[in-house]
Amino acid sequence: MPLVSKTVEVGAPAESIMAIVADFESYPVWNDEIKGCWVLARYEDGRPSQLRLDVVVQGQAGTFISAVYYPGDNQIYTVLQQGDHFEKQEQKFSVVPIGATSLLTVDLDVETKLPFPSPMVKKAIADTLDYLADNLKARAERLAASP
Numbered sequence: 001m002p003l004v005s006k007t008v009e010v011g012a013p014a015e016s017i018m019a020i021v022a023d024f025e026s027y028p029v030w031n032d033e034i035k036g037c038w039v040l041a042r043y044e045d046g047r048p049s050q051l052r053l054d055v056v057v058q059g060q061a062g063t064f065i066s067a068v069y070y071p072g073d074n075q076i077y078t079v080l081q082q083g084d085h086f087e088k089q090e091q092k093f094s095v096v097p098i099g100a101t102s103l104l105t106v107d108l109d110v111e112t113k114l115p116f117p118s119p120m121v122k123k124a125i126a127d128t129l130d131y132l133a134d135n136l137k138a139r140a141e142r143l144a145a146s147p
Contacts, residue, residue, distance in 0.1 A: 004126050004129050006106050007104065008133050009101050010140050011141045014097040016143060024048055024068075029139075051068060052064070086111060088111040
């Protein structure tokens with residue numbers, strides 16, 4: 001499956017956006033597809049290194065265990081270790097500050113366990129990515145506008 005990517009301009013500072021992305025346990029607050037998220041392990045500096053996510057995506061429930069990496073400033077990368085529906089799921093959040101706003105890019109690369117036609121998988125992943133990026137943008141802008 002090819003990598004699917006989405007970039008949106010967000011009216012919030014990069015640090016604020018990354019704080020939302022890094023607050024994994026709050027994902028159910030702003031992402032209805034995530035029913036629960038728990039930090040299973042942490043690096044020595046306290047940042048999460050492994051997560052469990054219970055999700056319902058397009059009517060399909062699943063549980064995923066993912067490793068979390070921090071490859072650079074304003075980047076968070078998750079890699080599926082085990083889970084329902086996917087052989088591979090890699091997700092990268094990157095934020096670039098541009099003045100008063102920021103560019104958020106979310107990359108998603110998946111391979112399904114079941115044989116689905118590639119166009120169908122790509123459409124489902126693109127829809128999921130749109131939903132994720134749009135909700136993250138909305139949350140960041142809402143928090144940035146709050147006094």
